[in-house]
Amino acid sequence: MRRVGGIKAQIDDGKTGFLVDPANIEETAEKIVHLVSNPSICQKVSKAARECVRMNFLLPRMLYNHFLLLKELDKIKYEEPSSESESDITPIQQS
Numbered sequence: 001m002r003r004v005g006g007i008k009a010q011i012d013d014g015k016t017g018f019l020v021d022p023a024n025i026e027e028t029a030e031k032i033v034h035l036v037s038n039p040s041i042c043q044k045v046s047k048a049a050r051e052c053v054r055m056n057f058l059l060p061r062m063l064y065n066h067f068l069l070l071k072e073l074d075k076i077k078y079e080e081p082s083s084e085s086e087s088d089i090t091p092i093q094q095s
Contacts, residue, residue, distance in 0.1 A: 010057075016049040 011017040018031045035042045055061060 010052075012048075012052070015045070016052045017045060 008019065011019055013019045018035075020027045020031055035045070
């Protein structure tokens, strides 16, 4: 995978994949050759990547994480914005 955008946060370099500089074709080629030449490493990385997806990115896990977030947000009370400042939503101090 290339070191761009959210990929860096999703790939554990060397464990669930390999991150390369998008402008470095040689580095990309080296990683591909490394994986093709080492099937056991390829299988180990593939297994770890599948487990990472299963634990973090499948729909049931994502729904559960969103549920936890909504539960936390529900604990915060917000004032309704005035008509003058629609974009200004400020939390009410809880005592």
